[in-house]
Amino acid sequence: MSGVALDLALQAIPVGFVMLVVLNFGGLLTWVERKQSAVMQDRIGANRASIFGIRILGLLHPLADAIKMLTKEDFMPARADRTLFQVAPFVSVFFALVAFASIPFGDRLHILGRTIELQAVTLNVGILYVLGMLSLGVYGLMMAGWASASNYALLGGQRAAALMISAEIAIGASIIGVVMVYGSLNMQEIARGQGLPLLPGIFGQWIPAWGILTQPVAFVLFLTAGIAATKRIPFDTPEGESEIIGYFVEYSGMKFGMFAMADFVETVVIAGMTTALFLGGWQVPYLQTTGFVFPWGGTLDLNHYVVVGMQVGAFLLKVVVMIWFLMLIRWTLPRFRYDQAMRLGWLALFPLSILNIVVTGLVILAIGG
Amino acid sequence: MPATYSPRGPVMDPRHSNRLSVLQRFYVVEVLVGLRLTAQHFFGNLWRHALHSLGVKGAPGSVTIQYPDERRPYSPRLRSLHRLVRREDGSPRCVACMMCETVCPAHCIYIVASEHPNPEIEKVPERFDIDLGKCVFCGYCVEACPEDAIRMDTGILEFSSFSRGGMIYTKETLLALEAAGPNGVPTSPVPIPADRQV
Numbered sequence: 001m002s003g004v005a006l007d008l009a010l011q012a013i014p015v016g017f018v019m020l021v022v023l024n025f026g027g028l029l030t031w032v033e034r035k036q037s038a039v040m041q042d043r044i045g046a047n048r049a050s051i052f053g054i055r056i057l058g059l060l061h062p063l064a065d066a067i068k069m070l071t072k073e074d075f076m077p078a079r080a081d082r083t084l085f086q087v088a089p090f091v092s093v094f095f096a097l098v099a100f101a102s103i104p105f106g107d108r109l110h111i112l113g114r115t116i117e118l119q120a121v122t123l124n125v126g127i128l129y130v131l132g133m134l135s136l137g138v139y140g141l142m143m144a145g146w147a148s149a150s151n152y153a154l155l156g157g158q159r160a161a162a163l164m165i166s167a168e169i170a171i172g173a174s175i176i177g178v179v180m181v182y183g184s185l186n187m188q189e190i191a192r193g194q195g196l197p198l199l200p201g202i203f204g205q206w207i208p209a210w211g212i213l214t215q216p217v218a219f220v221l222f223l224t225a226g227i228a229a230t231k232r233i234p235f236d237t238p239e240g241e242s243e244i245i246g247y248f249v250e251y252s253g254m255k256f257g258m259f260a261m262a263d264f265v266e267t268v269v270i271a272g273m274t275t276a277l278f279l280g281g282w283q284v285p286y287l288q289t290t291g292f293v294f295p296w297g298g299t300l301d302l303n304h305y306v307v308v309g310m311q312v313g314a315f316l317l318k319v320v321v322m323i324w325f326l327m328l329i330r331w332t333l334p335r336f337r338y339d340q341a342m343r344l345g346w347l348a349l350f351p352l353s354i355l356n357i358v359v360t361g362l363v364i365l366a367i368g369g
Numbered sequence: 370m371p372a373t374y375s376p377r378g379p380v381m382d383p384r385h386s387n388r389l390s391v392l393q394r395f396y397v398v399e400v401l402v403g404l405r406l407t408a409q410h411f412f413g414n415l416w417r418h419a420l421h422s423l424g425v426k427g428a429p430g431s432v433t434i435q436y437p438d439e440r441r442p443y444s445p446r447l448r449s450l451h452r453l454v455r456r457e458d459g460s461p462r463c464v465a466c467m468m469c470e471t472v473c474p475a476h477c478i479y480i481v482a483s484e485h486p487n488p489e490i491e492k493v494p495e496r497f498d499i500d501l502g503k504c505v506f507c508g509y510c511v512e513a514c515p516e517d518a519i520r521m522d523t524g525i526l527e528f529s530s531f532s533r534g535g536m537i538y539t540k541e542t543l544l545a546l547e548a549a550g551p552n553g554v555p556t557s558p559v560p561i562p563a564d565r566q567v
Binding site: 041 | 396397400403404410411414418431432433435
């Protein structure tokens, strides 16, 4: 195999992995949502879909959903803008899917004499890329709202845009603190920085400098704004199923399914971003590139592939836990009214994240400067 | 003495006031309290589901009754689908006295009487139709019957049809039904109306 072909084949590993993870998680989240809400509410949840009597805990329901959506009539309102109406769900789901690309899921992998970074796209401005993709996703919703020729859809699209702006600003401002602490916009560098010890002068090597410890306020702000960015309850004012149905009111079949899937994929992206920025990314406590280096002096050397496997496993585990937590919030809290959501975004999250930047700067000056 | 108007109104218990305290307006604490409650339910139920799947009998992880497979126990007083009680030779115990047809407030019973071959028995119904589309399940027919020939104890509640005609249950159908078992579980299969394709 020639050099270029090998490079391409090796680079296909992280790309394929990210694609597999995001698509499968996005599809499985319909099952997770049903089952987790059921268990939280003392129910059983959907468990009737079966193939030859095999039910496997209702895992076949996403499949049944997909078949149902694909075989339903693809309805379009008579006065809808044909092109925009057709394109909108694809725009929405596309930007949700590509947003995960610059989130690192492991350290460098040395294989066949090559070194590959375990992230689909190595970008120096990875955070901005994810933010940009999440923001672009709202264009799909606005297109859907505008092209549907329905007042309710238009209202939903407008609300989605307003909510996205207020959420995006809070997300961006809360991330600045993280960027200041780790000194990079590259998510891989931020994940590496979280493996360093926190305040070695005081705690020694005991506590890794995870973002949730260095930036606890930013963590809460980012999580809140991130839930708003996923447009799910408690911030589902664009949908508002009990009042306006929302931007997808005129959609049916798989196009509606793509909007629903975009929400789930955005949940995965927010979970991945929270993991990469605040929960140490792929870091396992005390695991260095050669193996475990314990703070009490012991070491445990491990094979390179075992180390990388543990890192990827740790990342996936953290993402799963974060998804569980986001689902827990979604099934616990009622919906914010539109004005409440706006007030929360502009009068609470945004000023607090600005304050967080100032305080972070002062603390960095006091400690490191 | 007329009720006096109090301008201030009664002092409200702050727990039931719709004015939020500072801590509540801060959201985060209250949200965590709510998350704790739901997470407790989640992990408690997950643990019970896990035990249940391992074969441990105990508190189930859900309150769901999976209806077609399992039924909640019915009251013994439940008035369900009618049945005609049989004599030992299989013929109906009914003597076609028309009492039930007369008392029925919904006029849903239709009887055609004929002679019984046994001279000891007065008559026998040639036709005994109940239109369940009209029946109000008052149970008056059971009360009125002098022969205890009609009962509403089958436990069957599932009757539906795609046509009005399909709601008319005939003598043969009603004679084939049995009384419900303990807990009100039906012992005879749900009769399928003549016009329903299954």
